[in-house]
Amino acid sequence: MAEKGSQWTRRCGNDAVEDIFVNEPPLFFLSQEQHHRLMPYEDSITNKFVTSTLYSGPRIQDIANALVLVEPLSHPVREISKSTVPRLERSTLNKVDKYTLKVKNNSNGMCDDGYKWRKYGQKSIKNSPNPRSYYKCTNPICNAKKQVERSIDEPNTYIITYEGFHFHYTYPFFLPDKTHQWPNKKTKIHKYYAQEMNNGSQTQEESKEAQLGEPANQNQPVHKAQENTPVNLEDELFFPVDQCRRQQGLLEDVVAPAMKNIPTKDSVLTASWSSLSSYTSSSLSPSSLCWSPNFDIVLSDEILELIGSRKF
DNA sequence: CGTATTTGACCGGCGC
DNA sequence: GCGCCGGTCAAATACG
Numbered sequence: 001m002a003e004k005g006s007q008w009t010r011r012c013g014n015d016a017v018e019d020i021f022v023n024e025p026p027l028f029f030l031s032q033e034q035h036h037r038l039m040p041y042e043d044s045i046t047n048k049f050v051t052s053t054l055y056s057g058p059r060i061q062d063i064a065n066a067l068v069l070v071e072p073l074s075h076p077v078r079e080i081s082k083s084t085v086p087r088l089e090r091s092t093l094n095k096v097d098k099y100t101l102k103v104k105n106n107s108n109g110m111c112d113d114g115y116k117w118r119k120y121g122q123k124s125i126k127n128s129p130n131p132r133s134y135y136k137c138t139n140p141i142c143n144a145k146k147q148v149e150r151s152i153d154e155p156n157t158y159i160i161t162y163e164g165f166h167f168h169y170t171y172p173f174f175l176p177d178k179t180h181q182w183p184n185k186k187t188k189i190h191k192y193y194a195q196e197m198n199n200g201s202q203t204q205e206e207s208k209e210a211q212l213g214e215p216a217n218q219n220q221p222v223h224k225a226q227e228n229t230p231v232n233l234e235d236e237l238f239f240p241v242d243q244c245r246r247q248q249g250l251l252e253d254v255v256a257p258a259m260k261n262i263p264t265k266d267s268v269l270t271a272s273w274s275s276l277s278s279y280t281s282s283s284l285s286p287s288s289l290c291w292s293p294n295f296d297i298v299l300s301d302e303i304l305e306l307i308g309s310r311k312f
Numbered sequence: 313c314g315t316a317t318t319t320g321a322c323c324g325g326c327g328c
Numbered sequence: 329g330c331g332c333c334g335g336t337c338a339a340a341t342a343c344g
Contacts, residue, residue, distance in 0.1 A: 119317060121336060
């Protein structure tokens with residue numbers, strides 16, 4: 001009875017997330033000094049990779065790109081002065097854990113932001129004819145959530161509020177491609193995931209199944225995290241940064257090409273993970289919002305205010 | 313039949 | 329304390 005819900009709650013609750021962070025702080029949570037000590041090879045490549053997995057929201061370059069792309073459009077929600085962009089440093093953006101995008105979709109096609117979401121609620125909002133839908137990332141160790149609602153003023157515009165990081169990019173899917181030789185540049189992955197690798201290489205579909213698999217498997221990462229002793233460098237396994245692969249594309253990987261209206265291999269691939277049949281014109285079912293050549297992304301006032309109010 | 317979605321109940325924060 | 333409201337849960341239902 002309600003076993004699925006209980007499992008989900010147990011694995012996705014704050015306790016589980018905290019356990020992971022306390023016992024296995026991801027690389028990006030290490031201080032710069034710690035990080036450099038652990039990763040003497042650390043350089044721009046590693047740094048870029050680690051940083052990019054920290055925050056699934058728009059990067060500073062994405063914002064800059066968006067500015068360029070939004071400006072030619074007729075009705076941007078708000079035009080940002082280019083002079084403000086240099087003040088928005090990467091470190092600031094990485095601390096933004098909640099942000100809003102407004103996505104205008106003028107086509108009949110669906111949209112997909114590249115993640116696999118599980119809808120867990122829908123509420124009617126006071127003074128709004130449009131319901132708001134609530135989604136969680138389907139990866140059980142991920143705390144990312146999003147809310148989606150149709151704009152009151154602009155029926156073709158969806159307001160998507162993202163909250164939380166996609167933790168699973170920093171943990172389970174730093175998996176190497178076994179068909180390649182290891183180069184010199186290395187990054188570490190944890191024993192648990194190395195063990196997981198030894199059980200067989202995972203395809204994307206297999207990874208997805210693993211996330212949604214049996215309760216025993218679901219609990220494994222959390223238990224491992226709780227049992228693990230502090231990091232022992234000699235016990236760690238190292239894998240090359242550029243051999244790492246992701247199970248799903250980061251939003252930032254999808255947003256940038258989408259803003260350029262260029263369908264990419266990745267965006268096509270990830271679109272297939274959404275349940276496209278759920279969409280109806282009368283109710284909002286935005287687990288499938290598809291990138292099409294006819295929409296544009298603008299930064300809402302909320303995110304601009306949020307970024308601007310951050311202390312850094 | 314397994315998985316995803318729907319939807320009313322429930323909960324906690326907040327203002328009065 | 330009470331009611332409102334946004335957010336979450338979970339049983340029921342729909343779907344492939």
